[in-house]
Amino acid sequence: RGRWLTVLCKPRDSRPSFNKRDPVAADRFDERDSVELPTRWAIVVSKKVSRRAVDRNRIRRRIRSALRQLELQWRSGWDVIAIVKPTPKERDRPYLLDCSYSELQQEVETLVRRAGLLDAAD
Numbered sequence: 001r002g003r004w005l006t007v008l009c010k011p012r013d014s015r016p017s018f019n020k021r022d023p024v025a026a027d028r029f030d031e032r033d034s035v036e037l038p039t040r041w042a043i044v045v046s047k048k049v050s051r052r053a054v055d056r057n058r059i060r061r062r063i064r065s066a067l068r069q070l071e072l073q074w075r076s077g078w079d080v081i082a083i084v085k086p087t088p089k090e091r092d093r094p095y096l097l098d099c100s101y102s103e104l105q106q107e108v109e110t111l112v113r114r115a116g117l118l119d120a121a122d
Helices: 023-028 030-034 053-069 101-115
Strands: 005-011 040-044 078-084
Touching (some): 005 101, 040 053, 053 078, 053 101, 078 101
Parallel strands (some): 040 078
Antiparallel strands (some): 005 078
């Protein structure tokens, strides 16, 4: 949990859904268990953050860009949701639109490391 961003994650289910009563279907998908699934990201920016869709989309783009810098270091096989928190009511614009890119990138990297989503090689 950061000041204006929260990261929630869970391991991705590697087993495909199939009818459990059909043993042939279960055998058919055994080779897929060994394949590593890529990490999937979702970025959630609600209307409480900004009423303007332009601002919400710009925030998403900025966070996605910061995540792209860490892409080669991600651990595979996770579903991750990044939730942007609303700023205090006295501000007209969301903080993520006005902060510097380096500050945003540092916050995102800190949260991703804290969640354990980066490889230990770093």
